[in-house]
Amino acid sequence: MTVTADDLDAAIAQVVAALGPIADRDWSVPAGTLEWTCRQTAEHIGDCLMSYAGQIVVRPTGRYVRFMAEADEKASPAEVLEFAEAGGRILVATVRTASPHVRAYHPSGMADPEGFAAMGCVEALLHGQDIAQGLGLPFDPPRDVCARVLARLFPRAAADLGSADPWHALSWSTGRIELPGLPRLREWRWRGAPLSD
Structure with missing residues (x-):
């Protein structure tokens, strides 16, 4: 796998270390x-x-599992962050134990465990950045993880933006920022299905 459970584990750890x-x-x-x-x-x-x-x-194969998880309404910020970490660690454990041949529904394509790990990295890192920005802190995700996630979910951008900082390229690919000569994307979509499918 290009993106592994270890990458997701590193992304979650970065978010918890920055926001804790x-x-x-x-x-x-x-x-x-x-x-x-x-x-x-x-x-x-x-x-x-x-x-x-x-x-x-x-x-x-055609929809999301019908459930929603939420933190207790009286949870403190530390406890809500713990809830986010729990969701991440559950996904890490699931990716580690799943066969790479598993496929499950996602609107961006029938995804494999690697795809869900990569999507989990994006959710954790980009929303971790959102929280850090809201609270006035810098956020510095692991660039190696960003590069692997970009290559897995946005292969065209990874090829076209090979010289860009991987975090900036990932942020641009998800419509978060402009890059020199490239306006901010108004619409974007990652590829959940394996690149070989």
Whole structure:
């Protein structure tokens, strides 16, 4: 696999390391440019990554597994971050134990465990950045993980933006930033299906 459970583990660890020390701040502020608050964004990370794990386990072919996970409404920011980490670690464990031949529904194509790991990295890293931005902190994700995720989910961008910083290329590919000579994307889509399919 190009993107592994270890990559997702590293992405989750980066988010927790960056945001854990600021869990005493007010997480009701907007997360970067999102309409969600920092709390809602962290909760989304946990829900989304648990949902990806559910897809791998149940393997539906035409829809998402019908469940939503949420943090307790009285959870503190530290506890909501713990919820996000739990979702990530559940997906890590699921990817580690799943056969690479498993396929499950995602709107971007029938994804394999590697695809769900890569999508989990994007959700964790980009939304971790949103939360950090909302709380006024820098965020510095692992570039090697970003490069592998970019190559797996956005192969065309990986080829075209080979000289760009992998984090900036990933951020551009998901419509977050402009790059020199490249306007911010208004619409984008990653490839969930394996590159060999």
